[in-house]
Amino acid sequence: MLSKDEIKKIVIKSIQEINLLLEKNKRLKIEKNMCLYGPGSNLDSIGLVNLLVDLEQRLYNEAGVSVSIMDSKAFSLKNSPFRNLDSLVNFIANIGKDK
């Protein structure tokens, strides 16, 4: 499985890709602990779907890692793993450990 830094690099590439689909004033600003989804973010539910699908494909294409990010565990956690960049990276890293 990938290190958290490697996962983070791939997540950032996906965010950059999704930003291309967003209007300039709605693009996500990539920074430490950036807010991804929820209050304070410009990403709507379709934007989140776009991001996660792109991320799954990128993880496979660039690292050969086949994961389903949107599993039932993602919804049962007290704090959403999609809230910010670090929580998403941690969540993906833990999927790898579970496997």
Place this chain on the structure above:
Amino acid sequence: MKNKNKVVVITGDSKGIGRYLTEYYLKKGFVVAGCSRLESGLNTKSRSYSHFRLDVSQEDQVVKTVRSIFHRFKGIDILINCAGIASLNHALLTPAETVDRIFAVNFKGTFLMSRECSKFMKINRCGRIVNISSVAVPLKIEGEAIYAASKSAVATFSEIFAKEVAPFNITCNCVGPTPIETDLIKNVPVEKIDRIINSLSLKRMGKFIDVANAIDFFVKDESGYVTGQTIYLGGV
């Protein structure tokens, strides 16, 4: 329609409607990726045809297969979910295992294929999905409670899925055929088939071309504004 190089994925292509549609779309100049649990029985040397073996109810197999199809053809334009099974029996005599299997193939298979193909259609911001329901849904035929329920699930799923993938410019529609001479109904008594035919406005058995014609409408370029619809054949 500009068919050349358009990639159509057809499940259940080893027999029945799926087999017919495979030959039909090959003749029309499409590239066809046929999917079924069995080897393809298709006697073709067409370079436009590839066959993929999988069980559509198995998530890992669907994920791998759809990924392979996309990487081989660099795109997926159309998905036609034909894979289906039936076990026509009185509900009181139907084992739970049969219910699981019917829903696994008819509904879960349709869902998994639609989900995975949409992920790749999304890349090209265009796609057409056609699922196969049945007139058993509106006719509510005794002895087909489980089969009809699974096909009802397919129709409802298609109508809602259509809304969810609309932002990606993917359409999703459904065709509900009448009985056609296929393996699916080979064990259904003739009297029962006659009763179904008599309940239709157009009182005859369905033909494969009837199904293909309805699918043609949904997949053609000009139908980009048609989604979330179910067409039942025969005038139900």
